[in-house]
Amino acid sequence: MLFASVTLAALAVLLAWPVPVLLAKAHWPTRSPGIALLLWQAIAISGGLSMIGSLVTFGLIPFGGSLLQGLAQLPQLLAEGPLPAGTGLIHIFALSSAALLAAHLVLNLIVTVTRTERQRRRHRSLVELLSTPLPDRPGAPIHIIDSPAPVAYCLPGARTVTVLSEGLVALLDPPQLEAVIAHERAHLRQQHHILLVAFQSWRSSLPWFPIATRAQVAVSLLVEILADDQSRRHTDAETLAGAIALVGSAETNALTTNATQFVESSAALASERSAVSMRVDRLVHPEPQLPLAERVLILVAAAVLLAVPLVLLLAS
Known part of the structure; x- marks a missing residue:
């Protein structure tokens, strides 16, 4: 052995x-x-x-x-x-370490999944209470929240919901808005939240392990790219790229404002800009x-x- x-x-x-x-x-x-x-x-x-x-x-x-x-x-x-x-003690230590590491990873995964699901249920209840459903839309329900920030996200689960903000609706033209909706529904259809929770658990269980953070960032970008590819089946690449650029610019502007108060926001700002730039460039200059x-x-x-x-x- x-x-x-x-x-x-x-x-x-x-x-x-x-x-x-x-x-x-x-x-x-x-x-x-x-x-x-x-x-x-x-x-x-x-x-x-x-x-x-x-x-x-x-x-x-x-x-x-x-x-x-x-x-x-x-x-x-x-x-x-x-x-x-x-x-010897080294053998007992090795077996104990293996048991503790395995238990830590499994328990952290259970805690992460449980906490995430609880937060989703709470968030879904707030969305249903404080938002306006968008009528006459096929597929998963779409809710509009009263917020000036351009926001679009999805809530997976037994009752999936796509959430858009008033700021997003005002910022984008109708074709761009449809592209964003198709993007969010692609996340729901392909169950990206399962993969994201798994890598989030890996990162939280090993916070001192830089590769876990690197992996989570890479996986988060890849699921966005997959959703972009699905959205392109319903709209052209230029429309989707324009929507991503507009929303990304508004989000990074908000991070820039916060960066004057929080030093760590600079890292989030750089990461966000890099991801948005990569996604837009990939759509504008597609590669096989x-x-x-x-x-x-x-x-x-x-x-x-x-x-x-x-x-x-x-x-x-």
Whole structure:
């Protein structure tokens, strides 16, 4: 099991720093955002399995010749003793760390999902109370809130709602408004909130881990790009690009005002401007998606990333 532990540790290190950094800096994800999202998920899952698996396989070395044998003997030996010869504090520490890390990740995911769903229900109740439904609209209900800020978002769940502000309706012309509505409905249709909550949980569970933040930012941009692509099926690229630019400009102006009071707003301002600029440029100067051979290669790489830690664990 020592070989499996060392290999899993090496894989965890690769997936914790160089691989996500290279992916976040790459240009190709904007050309094939769906495949890029699959790769990000494979990196996150494989990285977590590798971290925990490395600790487990190392800690179980004195308990048996294989992972399954060690796991089968571990409860009885811990409860009744004696511990196998060669068991040291470092093995107990590795097993304890694996258990704590796994519990921390799972509990944080449960807390994040529960909190997010509670906030959505509360927000939906406020929207229904303080907004005006837009009549004669097919599909998910659209509500208009009385706010001068140009705002558009969706609330997923059993009763999905698309929310627009008076400021947004006044800012955009009818074709641009339809493009924004199609964009928000694409988020609902493709269930982007599930993916966003998962990466939000990863970030909140490892706040000291810069790659978790980088991954969340990259995934957030990719789901926006996917929604842009869906919106383009209902409108032309120039109309959607104009709507994104207008709304993005108004939002960054608000952040600029707040930046005089909050230093950290400068980072949000730069990130927002960069994302808006990238989305607009992608629509105005479209590039073809990756060739089929490259897309297949990336999918194979994602599958390999998921398979390697599982194979190492089962074979150890």
